[in-house]
Amino acid sequence: MNFRLLIQYDGTDFHGWQVQENDRSIQGELERVIGSLEDAEVKVAGSGRTDAGVHAEGQVANVRMNRPFTPDKLRNAINGNLWRDIRIIKAEKASDEFHARFSAKNKTYVYRIINAPVMSPFWRRFAHHEARPLDVARMEQASRLLLGEHDWTAFCSINADGETRVRTVTECSIESGWDKRANSAIIEFRISANGFLRYMVRSIMGTLLEVGRGEKDFDTIQSAIITGDRSLAGKTAPANGLTLLKVDYD
């Protein structure tokens, strides 16, 4: 039976999604726990890797098992053996062909920024802190340059996998709101694409932060996209502000 899992995690205390020899990873934790339920080695396939410190509200994975679990029993059995910073929100039966990575059509990330003199303790794990004022309207304008099919070489790790660095950004938006708990302004940058390269969202975010502080103009972003010159893009923004929001399938 092929199971599809909807997973949330607080990435703070993980070295990312991918199994590591000696470090705690989300995939590693899931394979350890599901392997003990199956009493055999299992392979948990995620929709994609998330880097160390990156969170997920809606990561998707699949795993093939021989033991006869109902989806809810499987969910509860896994959760009962995980630390509380990962949770299986839902388990469901999937077709044999379903593969969390290869079947994925689109992904959406959110990057959160607390824009206030003081960083609230309630967001320290889940948002980046920017004390300097940000021009959100300008950031929003700049973000429109990202829409569409582009080569993202200037906005990814030199070591990004894959044959091509062309991806299509289908949606992006920046909104400024008020977080009542933190008692401060919170900015949310949302971006959807048919795929993301390593560090792509954080590199775009770092660039938009420079725009928001008045340190970068639109022409430079346009040039970065066209030329693929990494020196034109901004610094990679910290991992803790980034969350994988959802993965879409047909």
Add this chain to the structure above:
Amino acid sequence: MNFRLLIQYDGTDFHGWQVQENDRSIQGELERVIGSLEDAEVKVAGSGRTDAGVHAEGQVANVRMNRPFTPDKLRNAINGNLWRDIRIIKAEKASDEFHARFSAKNKTYVYRIINAPVMSPFWRRFAHHEARPLDVARMEQASRLLLGEHDWTAFCSINADGETRVRTVTECSIESGWDKRANSAIIEFRISANGFLRYMVRSIMGTLLEVGRGEKDFDTIQSAIITGDRSLAGKTAPANGLTLLKVDYD
């Protein structure tokens, strides 16, 4: 100079507000840091104690200092020396008479409950998890019995301080909402009073949880209030769901 401080903390890794000999406390951390700025022992007076594991979005304290700080410099100097789970949100000059505890007129707490089969990792520090369905409308009805001036003996610790256990509940409400990050139902119980006894909110919350699960009726609550019989009240709800929201002064 007497300074008034507005403070937020994630109470998870503290043994409560009050200074402890060997354990980490919010008051202890503040007195250590402010004492080092003042180069002398200082006394930080809070509006009241919060128990181990209880959070604050708007705790208020005051401290008298001789060194000439501007409020923003003081705030930044304190924050720069604290762990990130406590933050001074605001420092301001206060009159000599201002005392965070004796001048307080009213306090408001919120208790949060994630009511879903699975507890989201994003709320595990800040909300209580109740997997069983709760009848929020009944809880709301029951909460109206709490309004007004009552003797809260049935709803506090046997060791609660003070000459009298009479307090006036000025407002209370229960609302059920949807938390998008957790992707699940969240229930918020808010209660304001001119003062609270030790364990009072958590004991009331535990009672209302029993109402929500259909285990306690309104007559029993009424009797608990009238007779002061602790056996009629519910179990004390866990600390992690509780947050001090604000303290009001004239």
